[in-house]
Amino acid sequence: MGITGSIAAYKSCLIIRQLIKAGAEVQVVITPAGKEFITPITLSALTSKPVISEFFAQRDGTWHSHVALGLWADAMLIAPATASTIGKMAHGVADNMLITTYLSMKAPVFIAPAMDLDMYAHPSTQHNLDILRSYGNHIIEPGTGFLASHLEGKGRMEEPENIVKALDEFFEQQNDLAGKRVLITAGPTYEKIDPVRFIGNYSSGKMGFALAEECAARGAEVELVCGPVSAQMQSNSPLIHRTDVESAQQMYDACINLYPKMDAAILCAAVADFTPEVCADEKIKRKGDEMVLRLRPTQDIAAALGRMKREDQTLVGFALETNDEATNAEGKLKKKNFDFIVLNSLRDKGAGFRTDTNKITIIRRDLSHQEFPLKPKAEVATDIINELQKQL
DSSP states (O other): OEEOSSGGGHHHHHHHHHHHHTTOOOOOEEOTTGGGTSOHHHHHHHHTSOOBOSSBSSTTSOBOOHHHHHHHOSOEEEEEEOHHHHHHHHHTOOOSHHHHHHHHOOSOEEEEEOSOHHHHHSHHHHHHHHHHHHTTOEEOOTTSOTTOSSOOSOOSOOOHHHHHHHHHHHHHTTTTTTTOEEEEEESBOOEEEETTEEEOOOOOSHHHHHHHHHHHHTTOEEEEEEOSOOOOOSOOOTTEEEEEOOSHHHHHHHHHHHGGGOSEEEEOSBOOSEEESOOOSSOOOOOSSOOOOOEEEOOOHHHHHHHHOOTTOEEEEEEEESSSHHHHHHHHHHHTTOSEEEEEETTSTTOSTTOSEEOOEEEETTOOEEEOOOEEHHHHHHHHHHHHHHHO
16 A cells, blocks of 8 residues: 555555455555655554555665565555645656555555645646556546546545445455457558558557456456557466457457357457459559559458357447447447447547547447446456446
């Protein structure tokens, strides 16, 4: 647990008491400014552990290992988190023990901001929080529910019981997919014209990666079939098995082979609908004023899996639309035999390809719609997998 220099630091004692009552082992790391608001003696009495504040425990060379703390913890909670600490975390300013511990942390990180509303609403603070969200941190804000995306109201720290409840809810869902196997497709496909040219699209694979990481974090074994992407995954979870492909045919073959062994599939990849009839063996030279390229349809992965789907399997599709969004998505839902479909529109700013955010609507088989606000893709993945978990 990290404590920073805020008047809300006194509430940290209440959080610690609730965590220990629930059976948690708590180690406090406090900033020098935090000690101006609450004494290490009080915190040590609550946790039965020495409070860590400085890099060196004594003048004899004994030091505190932030790396060891990062490996030891199952979660890191920073409450309260001041604007200064949030800024340092966002930009890697490792000038105290708390920040170095955060930078070494292997476990999920929860942040409960605490400051006056003007400071909280300032674009600098909001920008820093967006950076922390993009890193996969969980921001616990007042007035918008647990693990919220944006502040609508006060800048004060969320109440201790709600912070502890947020942690409880997070850990309760950590193994809700244990024993399940999920197929996920991600990224674009490239359809070769000749050895140096191809037909492709702008998909970055980020949404598919986020889905794979969310499933693995909740205990599922993931088969990730990934088109050619430059983005890197945040996780190196052993539960994620990655198969790299290039063309729509290669992705089709991989999915047809894997799906019978799966409990669910999420078709997030942007697969080409057409591929050149002929791929030239050599680079096509420029001749004349025009060139005609003949295309043929690719094999429809979603339709094929929809026909294969057993009663004990779940199939989730994506629809990226530019017009008549809901109508087109509902039609695709029925035609492909999806259990639900995730709709996003290129007309929504911040949604779609090559962004770190997305704005989705989940449409179910009964055609009920659930709309979500613009969120980082990691949080969008949580919303989608929450829906999947209900249907498994």
